[in-house]
Amino acid sequence: MGVVQEFLSTVYVVKDSKVLMTWNKKVKTWIPVGGHIEQNELPCDSVIREAKEETGLDVELVCLDDSPTKNLVQPVHVHLDHIKDDHKHINLIYFGKVIGGQFMEESDEQTENRWFSKEEIEKMDLMDNVKEWALKALDGVD
Structure with a gap:
């Protein structure tokens, strides 16, 4: 059997200078909201759906460039x-x-959802890429 390659989408949601993280039981760490992209689903639609399912929040994705699209x-x-x-x-x-x-x-899929400040994220023991992107989100989203 070959290599299984699955597409996922995740979102670092920022509100009031805090980033939303969810505790993942499987990997036993804080991660951003997200999950597998379903068949015939756009990645941006997938992550909005996942955010609603996991946190109850309606999320708007942020464009960091000036693209008119x-x-x-x-x-x-x-x-x-x-x-x-x-x-x-x-x-x-x-x-x-x-x-x-x-x-x-709390949700059925995860055990806990929490908001973290930049100072808290900097002190947390997170996967390197999670910490990096959480801090970038805090710096890049108003």
């Missing part, structure tokens, strides 16, 4: 995660902001 928001980064030798995740990373919804501190 608003129907397909470009990710800020694409990251390759080597899960196992024969399993990879291709992760499209977005920044976003809250535009509505009712925040859920």
Whole structure:
């Protein structure tokens, strides 16, 4: 059998100078909101759906460039995660902001959702790429 390559999308949601993270039971660490992109789903639609399912929030993705195209928001980064030798995740990373919804501190998929300040993120023991993009989101999203 060949290598399994799955596409995911994640969003670093910023509100009031804090970034939203979710505790992942499987990897036992704080990560951004997101998940697998479903068949026939655009990455930007996938991450908005995941944010709603996991946190109850309505999220708008943030364009960091001056592109006039608003129907397909470009990710800020694409990251390759080597899960196992024969399993990879291709992760499209977005920044976003809250535009509505009712925040859920807990959900069925994750154990806890929390907002963290820049100072808290800097002190936390996170995966390197998670810390890097959380800090960039805090610097880049109003």
